[in-house]
Amino acid sequence: MLLKFMCDRDVVENGLKKKHLLPDSDKFDAAITSCIADIDMDGKPEILLGTFSQMMLVYKFDGKWRLSGLRRFSHAVHSIGYTDLSGDGAKELIVATMSGIHILQHNPVNVLKEFYGRLNPALKMIQSSNIADGSADESVDE
Structure with missing residues (x-):
């Protein structure tokens, strides 16, 4: 029997009483790890779940939770992190499995657009504030 994944919203106001089912979560094996990260750079965090069945699930909230992405790995997903490993200012998604560490990077074109x-x-x-207060740079001929 597969379990359904639940999340709580606004625990400050509601405690652990207001549960939300993550859609289609009962179609996957046990969640081993999770991560909250804004992986699509829209300013809103997503929920990432790593499962024993070698899947990473990505859930997005836009009024209600929806499964917005899936990624299969060769082994169970043991850990997920989101940090700037390369020091370039863009975060990478780090996924640890029994086969190794997988580093997923954003497309550089999308990072530049953002x-x-x-x-x-x-x-x-x-x-516009410089123009309004009269401190706009003037070109100087030497």
């Missing part, structure tokens, strides 16, 4: 998507509004705001 970086510039966050940087451009800040630059525009700084530029």
Whole structure:
């Protein structure tokens, strides 16, 4: 018999009384590990579950929980982490199995798009505040 995975939301307000079933979770073997991380860089964390049946499940919340991704590995998933191993400012997903450590990286093009998507509004705001207070840089001829 396969178990259903549950999560609690707003435990400060509700304690452990308001449970949510993670959809399709009863189709997979026992969860061995979990990780909460914003792996799609949208500002909202996902739930990642590693299972004995060699799967990593990714759940996303957009009003309700939904299974948004699956990844099969060659052995049971024992540990999942999300940190910047390479020191480049973009986090990597680290998955430990009996066959070794798997490091999954974001597509560099997507990382750059996300970086510039966050940087451009800040630059525009700084530029407009400099223009408003008269401190905009003037070009200087030497």
